[in-house]
Amino acid sequence: MTSLQTAAAExxxxxxxxxxxxxxxxxxxxxxxxxKRELEFTEYRTVTVFCGTYNVNAKIIxxxxxxxxxxxxxxxxxxxxxxxxxxxxxxxxxxxxxxAMDGKSQQRAQAWQDKLDAVLNNKRREERYVLVAERHLVGxxxxxxxxxxxSKKVREVYGASVGVGLMGMAGNKGGVSMRxxxxxxxxxxxxxxxxxxxENVEGRNSDFTNILQKTIFVDKALSGEADTPVTGQGDVTxxxxxxxxxxxxxxxxxxxxxxxxxxxxxxxxGDLNYRLDESVDTEECFAKLxxxxxxxxxxxxxxxxxxxxxxxxxxxxxxxxxFLPTYKYQPGTSSYERRPEKKLRCPAWCDRILWRxxxxxxxxxxxxRRAELGLxxxxxxxxxxxxxxxxxxxAQRQEVAAEIHRLLDKVENDQHPxxxxxxxxxxxxxxxxxxxxxxxxxxxxxxxxxxxxxITNVSNVAAxxxxxxxxxxxxxxxxxxxxxxxxxxxxxxxxxxxxxxxLIDLKTAKMLNTGRDLLDDIxxxxxxxxxxxxxxxxxxxxxxAFGMDLEDLASCHGPVRFLPLTAAKWSQFxxxxxxxxxxxxxxxxxxxxxxxxxxxLWRLVDALYRRGLTEKDLFIQPGVLTEVxxxxxxxxxxxxxxxxxxxxxxxxxxxxxxxxxxxPVIPRNLLPSVEIDAQILRPWTRRFLxxxxxxxxxxxxxxxxxxxxxxxxxxxxRLNTEKLATICSKTLLPCNELHWGDSVExxxxxAVGKGEEHQRLQSMQVIFHYFLTTSVF
Amino acid sequence: MANRGKQAAQSKYDHLIKLLLIGDSGVGKSCLLxxxxxxxxxxxxxxxxxxxxxxxxLPLEDKKLKLQIWxxxxxxxxxxxxxxxxxxxxxxxxxxDVTDERSFANVKNWMRQIEQHASESVNKxxxxxxxxxxxxxxxxxLEQGRKLAEExxxxxxxxxxxENVNVDEAFYTVARDIALRIDNEVDLTASGKNVKIxxxxxxxxxxxxx
Numbered sequence: 001m002t003s004l005q006t007a008a009a010e011x012x013x014x015x016x017x018x019x020x021x022x023x024x025x026x027x028x029x030x031x032x033x034x035x036k037r038e039l040e041f042t043e044y045r046t047v048t049v050f051c052g053t054y055n056v057n058a059k060i061i062x063x064x065x066x067x068x069x070x071x072x073x074x075x076x077x078x079x080x081x082x083x084x085x086x087x088x089x090x091x092x093x094x095x096x097x098x099x100a101m102d103g104k105s106q107q108r109a110q111a112w113q114d115k116l117d118a119v120l121n122n123k124r125r126e127e128r129y130v131l132v133a134e135r136h137l138v139g140x141x142x143x144x145x146x147x148x149x150x151s152k153k154v155r156e157v158y159g160a161s162v163g164v165g166l167m168g169m170a171g172n173k174g175g176v177s178m179r180x181x182x183x184x185x186x187x188x189x190x191x192x193x194x195x196x197x198x199e200n201v202e203g204r205n206s207d208f209t210n211i212l213q214k215t216i217f218v219d220k221a222l223s224g225e226a227d228t229p230v231t232g233q234g235d236v237t238x239x240x241x242x243x244x245x246x247x248x249x250x251x252x253x254x255x256x257x258x259x260x261x262x263x264x265x266x267x268x269x270g271d272l273n274y275r276l277d278e279s280v281d282t283e284e285c286f287a288k289l290x291x292x293x294x295x296x297x298x299x300x301x302x303x304x305x306x307x308x309x310x311x312x313x314x315x316x317x318x319x320x321x322x323f324l325p326t327y328k329y330q331p332g333t334s335s336y337e338r339r340p341e342k343k344l345r346c347p348a349w350c351d352r353i354l355w356r357x358x359x360x361x362x363x364x365x366x367x368x369r370r371a372e373l374g375l376x377x378x379x380x381x382x383x384x385x386x387x388x389x390x391x392x393x394x395a396q397r398q399e400v401a402a403e404i405h406r407l408l409d410k411v412e413n414d415q416h417p418x419x420x421x422x423x424x425x426x427x428x429x430x431x432x433x434x435x436x437x438x439x440x441x442x443x444x445x446x447x448x449x450x451x452x453x454x455i456t457n458v459s460n461v462a463a464x465x466x467x468x469x470x471x472x473x474x475x476x477x478x479x480x481x482x483x484x485x486x487x488x489x490x491x492x493x494x495x496x497x498x499x500x501x502x503l504i505d506l507k508t509a510k511m512l513n514t515g516r517d518l519l520d521d522i523x524x525x526x527x528x529x530x531x532x533x534x535x536x537x538x539x540x541x542x543x544x545a546f547g548m549d550l551e552d553l554a555s556c557h558g559p560v561r562f563l564p565l566t567a568a569k570w571s572q573f574x575x576x577x578x579x580x581x582x583x584x585x586x587x588x589x590x591x592x593x594x595x596x597x598x599x600x601l602w603r604l605v606d607a608l609y610r611r612g613l614t615e616k617d618l619f620i621q622p623g624v625l626t627e628v629x630x631x632x633x634x635x636x637x638x639x640x641x642x643x644x645x646x647x648x649x650x651x652x653x654x655x656x657x658x659x660x661x662x663x664p665v666i667p668r669n670l671l672p673s674v675e676i677d678a679q680i681l682r683p684w685t686r687r688f689l690x691x692x693x694x695x696x697x698x699x700x701x702x703x704x705x706x707x708x709x710x711x712x713x714x715x716x717x718r719l720n721t722e723k724l725a726t727i728c729s730k731t732l733l734p735c736n737e738l739h740w741g742d743s744v745e746x747x748x749x750x751a752v753g754k755g756e757e758h759q760r761l762q763s764m765q766v767i768f769h770y771f772l773t774t775s776v777f
Numbered sequence: 778m779a780n781r782g783k784q785a786a787q788s789k790y791d792h793l794i795k796l797l798l799i800g801d802s803g804v805g806k807s808c809l810l811x812x813x814x815x816x817x818x819x820x821x822x823x824x825x826x827x828x829x830x831x832x833x834x835l836p837l838e839d840k841k842l843k844l845q846i847w848x849x850x851x852x853x854x855x856x857x858x859x860x861x862x863x864x865x866x867x868x869x870x871x872x873x874d875v876t877d878e879r880s881f882a883n884v885k886n887w888m889r890q891i892e893q894h895a896s897e898s899v900n901k902x903x904x905x906x907x908x909x910x911x912x913x914x915x916x917x918x919l920e921q922g923r924k925l926a927e928e929x930x931x932x933x934x935x936x937x938x939x940e941n942v943n944v945d946e947a948f949y950t951v952a953r954d955i956a957l958r959i960d961n962e963v964d965l966t967a968s969g970k971n972v973k974i975x976x977x978x979x980x981x982x983x984x985x986x987x
Contacts, residue, residue, distance in 0.1 A: 023841070030836075402816075405834045409814060412832045436826040471861035522858060524827075531829040534855050 020237065024244045026408070033404045034397070041396035044388040045183060047150075048366070050081035051353045053191065053269040054373075054380035055089040057331065058139070060111055061375055069119045072371035072380045080127050081384060083182070084120060084145040087191030088112060089271040090376075091141045094172040099138050099165070109136040113143055120145055135178055137161040138171035140270070142191035144178050156181040158217035158258075164195075164210045175211035175270070179263060185389040188263035190215070192270035198346065201302050204273055205312040217258045261315075265363055265387055266356045268316060271378065274303035275348035276325075282346040286336070289347060294321060301349055316354040319368035319383065326351045326370050326379040334372055353383040362388040417463035417530040419490065422454045440502050440539030443519055445509055445546040445636075446656075447629060449502045449539065457490035464489050464528040478521045480508040481537060500537060506660040509547020513560070544636045545600045546660040550695050553598035559638030560600075596695070597702050600635045604654045605706050612647035613710060618717035619727055623649030628656075658731035665699050665732040666692070672763040681770055688767070689777070700732065704771050711772065725768035733764055792842045794955050795865055796948070799887055800872035801880040802851035805906040808938035809872065810848045813948050818939050825850045828862055835952055842952050856890070863894035867959075868951045872904045873917070875935065881905075881917045881925075888929060900958065901931040902951045909937035 052072060061069065073084065091108040092098045098105060113134050120129040128148040135142050140161075146154055157180040165172035175192035192211055195203035260266055276285055277300040288296050298304060298321050306312045325347035328337045336347050351370075357363040366384040373380055423438055440449045457463040466487035467476040477483060484499045502519070504512060511517035520538040527533075545553055545560045556563065612618055627642075627649035634641050635653070658665065670691055676684060692700060707724045714720055798806040807825050812818055814831040828849050835842040847866070849859045863869070871887050873880040884903065891901065905922040919935055926933030932954075934947040 027841070401836065405836065406814075406816060409831070409833050413814070416830075470858055522855065524858065531827055533827040534850060534858060535826075536854070 018237070018240055020240050021244070024240070028244075030401070030404055030408070034401060037400050037404075038390075041393050041400050042184070043391045043393055044362075045391050046386055046388050047082035047182075048079060049083045049085065049187075049267065049385045049387050050382065051085050051087075051189070051267050051269045051355075051385065052380060052382045053087045053089070053271065053351050053353060055193070055271040055327075055351060055376060055378035056091060056112075057376035057378065058090050058093045059331070059375045060091075060108065061115060061373075063115070066115050066119055067122075068373060069115070070122075072373060072382055073116075073119060075367060075369065075371070075382060076384065080125065080147070082147050082150060083187075084116075084129060084143075085178075085189040085191075085267055085269070086116060086143045086145075087189075087269045088139075088141040088143075089191075089193040090139040091136070092139050094139050094165075099170050099172050105136050105138055105141075109134060109141045112141060116143055116145070132180060133157050133159055133178055135159040135161060135176045137163060137174055137176045138165075140171070140174060140176050140191055140193050142176045142178055142189060144180070144189055146182075150182070153183045154180050156186075160215045160217050162211050162214040164207045164214075168210070173207060175215065177211075177215050177217075177260060179217050179258065179260075183389045184392045185265065186263040187387075187389075188260050188266045190260060190266065190268045190270070192268065192272065194270070194273045196273050198275040198278060198348075201274070201306060204302075205306060208272075208312050212260050215260050261356070264358050264390070266316075267353070267385070268313070268355065269353040269381075269383075271350050272303060272352045273350050274301060274306070274352070275350070276300045276346050277302055277305060280346065282344060285346045289324065289336075294324070297325070303349070303352060313354055313356075316356040317360070317363070317365075318352065318354045319365040321349050322368065323370040323381075324379075325349045326381055328377045329374075329379060331377050332374040334374065337377060351378055351381040353381060355383075355385060357387075414459065415461060416459065417457065417461050417527050418459040419463050419465065419527060419530075420456045420458050421525075421533060421535075422456070423451070436533060437536045438500055438538075440500075440519070440537075442542050443502050443504060443539040444542045444629070445504045445544035445632065445660075447504075451500045453498045453500070453535075454495055455490065455498060456495045457492055459530075460492050462489055462491055463530070466526055466528070468524050468526045468532075470522070470524060477523055477537070478508075478517070480504055480512070480517075480519070481521060483523070502539065504541065504544075504547070506547045506662075509544065509660065510549070510662040512541045513543050513548045514552065542633075542636065544632065545598070546632065546636075546657060547662060549662040550598065550665070550699065552662075553600065554596050554695055556599070559636060561636045561638075597699050600657060601654075601699065601702070603635060603641065604631075604650060604657065605702070607641055608647065608650050608654065609706065609709065612650060612717075613713045614716040615647040616716060616718055618647065618710065618719055619651045619655070620719075620723070621648045623652035628652050655727070655731050664734045665696050665703075666734075666764075667696070668734045671733070671760045672767070673760070675759070676763040676766050681766070685767060685770060685776065701777050703728075703732070705777075707772055708775075721769055721772050724772055725765050728768040728772075729761060729765050732768075733761065792840060792956050792959065794842055794844050794867050794952050796844055796846045796868045796870060796951065797862060797866035798846065798848050798870050798872060799859070799890070800851055800904075801874070801877070801883050802853070804851065804872045804874040804877065804880050805938050806851060806870075806872050807848050809870075809904070809906060809936065809944060809947075810846055812938040812941055812944045814846070816941070818941075820939070824852065828859065833948075835949065837953065837956065840956060842956055844948070844952055846948075860890055860894040863891065863899075864896065866895055866899055867955050868900040868902070869895060870902050870904055870947065870951060872906050873922075874907050875905045875917045875922070876907055876910050876914050878916045881921070884925060898958065900951050900955050901929070902947060903929070903931055903933045904947055905933070905935040906938060908935040908942060909940040 050073065054072070073086075074080065091112060092104045113131065117129075117131065129145040130148055130151050132144040132146055132154055142159075157178065159176065159178045161171070161174065161176045163169045163171035163174040165174060173193050173195055175190050177188060177190045179186065179188040181187075190211065192208070194207040197203070276297060280297070280300045285297065288294075301321065303313070303318075307314075307316070307318075327348050327350040328345045329335065330337045330339060337345060353368065355363050355365075364386040366386055368381075368383045370379045370381050421436065423436075438451050438453060440451055443449050455465065464487075467483060469476050476486065480502055482501045482503070484501070488496055488498075490496050508517070512519065518538070519541045520536070523535040523537055525533040525535055543561050543563060548560070553560070624646055627645050631641060631645060631649055631653045633639070635657075641650075670688060672684065674680070689697065689700075707728070710717065710719060711721060711724065798810060800806055802824060803822065807823070808818060810831055814833045825848055828847055830845050830847045833844045833846060835844055847862060849855075849862060869891055871884060871891070873884055875881075888901075891899065903922065903926040905917060905919070908919075922935060923933050932950055934943045934950070936943040936947055938944060
């Protein structure tokens with residue numbers, strides 16, 4: 001390979017059409033269309049989501065007291081929540097051992113899970129809840145339960161944990177998250193424990209930011225099912241896969257990150273540790289609490305202030321804090337911690353629940369409150385949130401998808417060329433018929449018939465058309481038909497014409513005359529990358545004596561035209577006439593044995609005998625075309641020959657009749673194989689006559705006798721022996737491809753060269769001369 | 778070279794499935810195709826004078842199928858010509874008209890044509906079209922159709938292109954079976970997966986075994 005070739009090959013590789021790429025882009029387009037029309041197949045269902053958060057200060061509720069959790073979990077008498085997302089903080093002491101080792105956390109997580117499970121599935125209530133997943137990180141625990149009826153609608157559950165505590169990564173502070181597909185909405189629950197200490201607002205803000213940034217859902221272990229890739233894998237090259245990685249693979253999307261904010265709704269709960277602004281004195285706070293001036297205190301809530309400043313929880317919502325601060329209590333009591341031995345802390349709303357919805361109107365907070373459990377130095381907080389979740393109605397989605405596909409299919413189908421065909425019907429003077437039949441009507445021997453078809457490209461693409469052969473055939477049509485053009489191209493709206501011509505010549509006449517072929521064919525007109533048209537082409541063949549076998553002609557009593565046409569009928573006809581009773585044909589006009597000649601021959605010779613012997617330039621001057629056709633027609637139909645028809649037309653028909661015969665009057669095997677000189681002339685011609693088959697003999701004798709008669713009038717018709725011998729050579733000998741074709745096949749011995757054939761014809765000229773000038777027979 | 782690669786990729790990525798509609802003239806082959814591909818119907822009879830195809834994409838859950846559906850002329854005189862198109866077909870939908878006994882009687886001739894000219898593994902489905910007609914005009918019962926399909930061991934649907942009954946189901950069933958067959962042929966280790974029959978009224982219990 002030269003470097004140039006290599007370069008060319010490289011280039012071909014680069015520009016190569018990649019069907020996989022097309023398919024991926026197409027799928028991507030379909031997905032986007034579906035997304036746009038989402039409303040058409042999406043219904044919304046309102047569900048109640050319970051979010052709870054409780055810093056339990058490493059305590060665990062005793063089994064006998066577990067029912068007390070109901071106050072927190074089931075605040076309202078109304079409908080029970082569909083989802084319970086319950087977050088805990090400090091399920092274990094946040095000591096170094098627990099931060100490093102999971103054992104204790106695991107144990108406590110399990111304990112809380114069992115207790116919650118017991119409360120949620122209390123036999124007093126009919127509803128059953130099932131755990132979707134549990135996730136914990138040191139002291140932080142998140143449990144998500146759903147009502148049993150929804151369990152099948154929970155999919156794609158992933159969890160993630162992020163530590164933002166010591167060294168910015170330990171799990172003493174941080175967040176655990178869980179995401180899931182609920183019906184067709186993506187929900188995310190986050191339970192967080194942010195940095196402590198009243199002054200450390202920035203620390204909490206950055207903990208929040210870190211949790212958002214670092215939480216990436218990749219863990220599939222939580223999910224029961226493996227995700228199926230969006231697109232088929234198939235034969236996609238590595239390059240293509242790489243190029244389209246973001247749409248091709250859910251997995252890679254997961255790796256680059258589904259993060260918290262990618263969800264339809266995010267529920268964020270936990271001990272966020274925001275306090276009252278330091279400008280509020282602790283005693284003042286207690287005073288305001290006593291006066292129940294929560295409005296005042298809310299204004300100084302650090303989280304509210306930071307949110308107003310846009311420094312944290314951007315896009316999140318929270319209901320007003322219409323409950324007392326939840327921290328810090330004297331455990332087991334409903335009193336804030338004011339014992340002298342303890343550090344005095346300003347009460348604060350550490351425990352909070354916020355949410356963020358892509359479409360804000362889809363979440364409404366029903367209640368936001370605290371419960372009065374005395375287990376911990378925090379009080380638990382709960383929010384009931386009415387949330388609209390999407391439900392894709394499968395049947396409707398399929399209908400939309402089907403519409404989109406139909407549109408695409410239409411575009412694709414319109415890429416195929418389309419043409420209309422119109423046949424011009426001669427009989428109705430050029431009015432087009434949208435049919436696929438080309439009817440030539442009555443077709444006569446030797447008379448050219450034409451039909452045309454217009455082809456119009458009615459598509460938006462170039463149309464390439466061509467006629468193709470039928471299965472297992474080699475030619476596009478039968479030999480009596482010719483098509484012009486056989487192929488072509490049309491631009492959109494371009495109109496073309498295809499011409500069809502039927503000419504029955506001696507090559508095709510025999511099969512048609514004997515009913516072995518019919519003027520009937522089906523053509524296949526192929527549009528590349530489109531339709532195949534079947535065109536029926538045909539007509540009624542006017543059977544003619546021209547192009548028939550002498551034997552067949554001699555066995556016909558009546559006009560050839562009216563013989564039965566099918567092959568079967570023809571053979572019946574032959575067998576019934578080839579018996580003893582040979583048809584009675586007109587007597588010959590010359591002496592000798594009374595033998596039959598075809599009546600067509602007799603009629604022509606008879607007419608010439610009566611009217612033409614003295615005609616000047618007899619056999620030399622051509623006839624008139626219309627008269628020639630008329631004479632042929634009269635011969636075939638048995639009608640009288642018109643009296644005023646020119647003699648030259650008669651001679652032309654006679655000569656063409658002889659040359660059209662399916663086999664020549666003088667068979668090829670009787671041609672001389674040696675040079676004929678004066679010595680052997682006589683014996684050779686005698687043997688020649690003996691060898692001629694009876695019918696051929698009759699015709700030969702009949703014609704030579706007639707020509708001898710003609711020669712008697714040579715002064716007026718200006719013929720001579722030479723001219724007539726030439727005419728004999730041209731009409732009685734094998735004179736067309738068909739004749740030669742037949743005989744070359746059966747020729748025995750060495751192949752006969754063209755020069756040799758010429759030699760034989762020359763010899764025949766001598767022989768004809770002899771017959772014309774002597775009086776044998 | 779580039780061409781060959783192109784085709785391989787095409788056939789693997791989107792399954793291209795060639796289907797052929799056959800049956801007597803006037804049973805509604807073109808109408809079924811029109812209903813399936815464009816979801817429309819025309820009551821006027823325009824005889825098909827050749828062979829034409831439509832592309833129809835059929836996204837299944839796990840793969841994308843692209844159907845190339847060939848509609849043939851049903852007229853007797855074109856019969857020998859149309860058999861030339863059997864060879865490339867992966868599935869053949871043989872349609873008769875429930876109001877026309879002759880078209881039903883001819884099913885056996887069509888089956889013979891399939892045997893002679895189609896590939897051996899071709900998936901077949903028998904469809905009795907025009908099931909929306911007044912029961913008084915019906916000449917072939919649901920049971921007769923079902924029984925014949927059972928004899929041949931092929932799937933059966935009665936459809937109505939006019940009222941859009943079972944049209945999607947019929948095409949879907951045969952296309953999906955072909956996709957499964959091709960998958961199985963590719964993955965020779967997969968032992969004869971059992972094929973679930975999709976929804977649809979009047980399907981035959983008999984299932985072609987491959």
